[in-house]
Amino acid sequence: MSMPVFGVGDSTLRAVGGEAAVRELVDRFYDAMERLPEARGIRALHPADLDESRDKLTTFLIGWMGGPSRYRERFGPIAIPAAHRHLDIGPEERDAWLACMATALEEIGAADDLKRYLLTQLRHPAEMCRRR
Numbered sequence: 001m002s003m004p005v006f007g008v009g010d011s012t013l014r015a016v017g018g019e020a021a022v023r024e025l026v027d028r029f030y031d032a033m034e035r036l037p038e039a040r041g042i043r044a045l046h047p048a049d050l051d052e053s054r055d056k057l058t059t060f061l062i063g064w065m066g067g068p069s070r071y072r073e074r075f076g077p078i079a080i081p082a083a084h085r086h087l088d089i090g091p092e093e094r095d096a097w098l099a100c101m102a103t104a105l106e107e108i109g110a111a112d113d114l115k116r117y118l119l120t121q122l123r124h125p126a127e128m129c130r131r132r
Contacts, residue, residue, distance in 0.1 A: 001114070004111075004114070006113075006114065006117045007066075007121070009059055009066050011066060013062065013065035016065060016110065019062050021108060022058055022061050022062050023058050023112075025104050025105065026046055026054050027054065028103070028108060029101055029103075030050050030057075031055070032104055032107075033046070038092075038095075038096050038099055039096045039097075039099065039100050041092065041096060057072070059071045059075070080125045081128045087129070088132065090131070091130070091132070094127060097126050101119065101122060102115065102119055
C-alpha cells in the first residue's frame with residue numbers, strides 16, 4: 001500500500017475533498033474560533049463580521065493546496081506577514097490559530113496523515129505572523 005503524497009500539484013486539495021471541502025474547513029475553523037476559550041484572543045483580532053475573513057482564507061487555502069490561484073486576482077499579492085503586521089501576535093495566538101485549524105480538520109473528518117501534514121505546513125505561515 002502506498003502512502004499518500006501531499007504538496008504535489010493539487011494532491012492536497014484533492015485529499016481534503018476539493019474546493020467545497022476547503023470552504024467547509026474554513027467555516028469550521030472560524031466556528032471553532034468563536035467557541036474555543038483559547039481562541040478568544042485571536043477572535044478579538046478579527047472584525048465582528050467574519051464573511052471577508054472566511055472568503056480570504058478559503059481563497060488562499062484553495063490556491064495554497066494546489067487549486068486555482070484566485071487570491072491574487074481578487075485581493076492582490078499574498079503577503080502573509082505584512083497583512084498581519086498591525087496585530088500583536090505571539091506564541092499563544094499562533095498556537096490558538098493552529099488549535100482552531102486542528103479542530104476544523106478533526107470536524108471535517110480529515111485523515112490523520114493529512115491532518116499532520118497540514119498542521120506541520122501551516123505552522124510556518126502561522127509563525128511568520130508572530131510579532132513577539
